[in-house]
Amino acid sequence: MILLNTKKLAEIIKAQKIPxxxxxxxxVSIDSRKISPGCVFFAIKGENHDxxxxxxxxFENGAVCAVTQKKIVxxxxxxxxxxxxxxxxxxxxxxxxxxSYKVIxxxxxxxxxxxxxxxYHVLKSNFKCFSSPKSYNNxxxxxxxxxxxxxxxxxxxxxxxxxxxxxxxxxxKIIRPDIAIITTICPAHLEGFGDVDAIIKEKVSITAGLxxxxxxxxxxxxKELVDYxxxxxxxxxxxxxxxxxxxxxxxxxxxxxxxxxxxxxxxxNLPLAGRAxxxxxxxxxxxxxxxxxxxxxxxxxxxxxxxxDMRLEPLKLGSCxxxxxxxxxxxxxxxxxxxxxxxxxxxxxxxxxxxxxxMGELGSQSEKLHKQLGEKIAQYKxxxxxxxxxxCAVAAKTAEKCADYNISxxxxxxxxxxxxxxxxxxxxxxxILVKASRSEHFEAVIDRLKSLFIGQ
Numbered sequence: 001m002i003l004l005n006t007k008k009l010a011e012i013i014k015a016q017k018i019p020x021x022x023x024x025x026x027x028v029s030i031d032s033r034k035i036s037p038g039c040v041f042f043a044i045k046g047e048n049h050d051x052x053x054x055x056x057x058x059f060e061n062g063a064v065c066a067v068t069q070k071k072i073v074x075x076x077x078x079x080x081x082x083x084x085x086x087x088x089x090x091x092x093x094x095x096x097x098x099x100s101y102k103v104i105x106x107x108x109x110x111x112x113x114x115x116x117x118x119x120y121h122v123l124k125s126n127f128k129c130f131s132s133p134k135s136y137n138n139x140x141x142x143x144x145x146x147x148x149x150x151x152x153x154x155x156x157x158x159x160x161x162x163x164x165x166x167x168x169x170x171x172x173k174i175i176r177p178d179i180a181i182i183t184t185i186c187p188a189h190l191e192g193f194g195d196v197d198a199i200i201k202e203k204v205s206i207t208a209g210l211x212x213x214x215x216x217x218x219x220x221x222x223k224e225l226v227d228y229x230x231x232x233x234x235x236x237x238x239x240x241x242x243x244x245x246x247x248x249x250x251x252x253x254x255x256x257x258x259x260x261x262x263x264x265x266x267x268x269n270l271p272l273a274g275r276a277x278x279x280x281x282x283x284x285x286x287x288x289x290x291x292x293x294x295x296x297x298x299x300x301x302x303x304x305x306x307x308x309d310m311r312l313e314p315l316k317l318g319s320c321x322x323x324x325x326x327x328x329x330x331x332x333x334x335x336x337x338x339x340x341x342x343x344x345x346x347x348x349x350x351x352x353x354x355x356x357x358x359m360g361e362l363g364s365q366s367e368k369l370h371k372q373l374g375e376k377i378a379q380y381k382x383x384x385x386x387x388x389x390x391x392c393a394v395a396a397k398t399a400e401k402c403a404d405y406n407i408s409x410x411x412x413x414x415x416x417x418x419x420x421x422x423x424x425x426x427x428x429x430x431x432i433l434v435k436a437s438r439s440e441h442f443e444a445v446i447d448r449l450k451s452l453f454i455g456q
């Protein structure tokens with residue numbers, strides 16, 4: 001980040017008092033264990049921990065000052081503000097406005113992290129890039145991404161996430177993108193949004209912070225999204241798989257844990273599973289092409305991209321292949337994962353097993369959407385299902401009802417009981433998809449499968 005001092009920091013975040021001494025600031029942290037000399041510690045109160053309890057430790061580790069929202073007794077500089085999270089955002093806004101790098105901001109119902117990773121992987125050969133770690137996409141993660149970016153960065157790439165109305169507009173006005181992208185739209189976080197129309201409006205609000213002359217890319221296959229952007233008279237470019245998109249890919253071939261497609265006459269071999277990752281690559285190509293990357297360069301670098309942890313991540317456990325997709329789940333990502341499982345099982349001539357948990361934050365539509373999931377399970381002819389009670393049981397029973405083939409479904413009281421019974425259902429040569437929303441903690445299933453097949 002750009003160099004500041006404690007006096008300037010106090011002005012930016014509107015602290016109650018300006019410190020007498022202007023000590024130099026070199027970095028920011030919300031974790032007292034990761035403090036280095038010259039670092040500012042922001043005390044954030046979370047669900048499980050309160051940063052105010054660790055101010056002393058932060059100073060002992062070399063913090064130059066602390067930002068708090070309550071009085072802390074210390075002989076070191078403490079800047080008191082009304083809200084430390086808002087103060088963190090104000091500091092990030094100032095740093096971004098006084099930095100010279102370009103910002104690429106990515107939002108959408110799914111695919112943000114993978115699209116970000118592809119863009120970073122391709123661009124880093126030509127630019128000094130900084131990318132948000134993991135899924136830093138909220139009102140803490142986005143500011144930290146800005147504040148962690150090295151001063152000599154040429155491009156900063158960040159995700160913007162949201163589970164209720166107004167979050168994207170707030171974040172985009174902090175990060176002020178030069179390029180904004182909407183990866184896709186599907187029913188997700190309906191508890192906070194209500195319906196898909198509200199999701200579209202929320203994602204399109206990324207343009208509220210778009211810099212003058214900035215570029216806006218959207219998924220051209222989603223008619224409602226395109227129509228809404230036209231209604232607002234926004235200037236945008238589309239990416240997708242049809243020739244009416246401004247940037248399009250063609251000749252798509254899905255093959256197990258990878259796919260191929262053609263851009264500007266050049267074949268791209270993408271080592272990521274699933275149709276959705278082809279769409280993510282199309283979004284990434286639109287951005288990279290805009291920044292001067294050739295089709296040949298894109299193809300060469302994309303060929304070595306690695307899967308994102310817990311997002312259709314293939315794990316070889318002995319002779320068993322597990323697709324670990326435990327980070328998130330909504331109707332769109334569930335269908336993509338099921339299609340991938342069915343395709344891989346058919347190509348490898350192995351049995352498909354679907355172990356799934358609840359799709360979270362779907363509000364009043366949860367039961368209906370889980371019933372539709374059951375219909376998709378039957379459509380893709382998945383023979384073995386393992387799940388838990390509640391909405392997931394609705395999905396499993398619907399699949400049994402709709403199936404025109406032999407289907408075996410195990411429905412358990414909870415994840416622990418499911419894990420304890422895995423050995424009765426799975427076989428060493430299966431292809432197993434494990435998918436659920438993050439809140440379901442289905443990493444426990446992955447751990448048990450590792451124990452069964454490789455003794456870990």
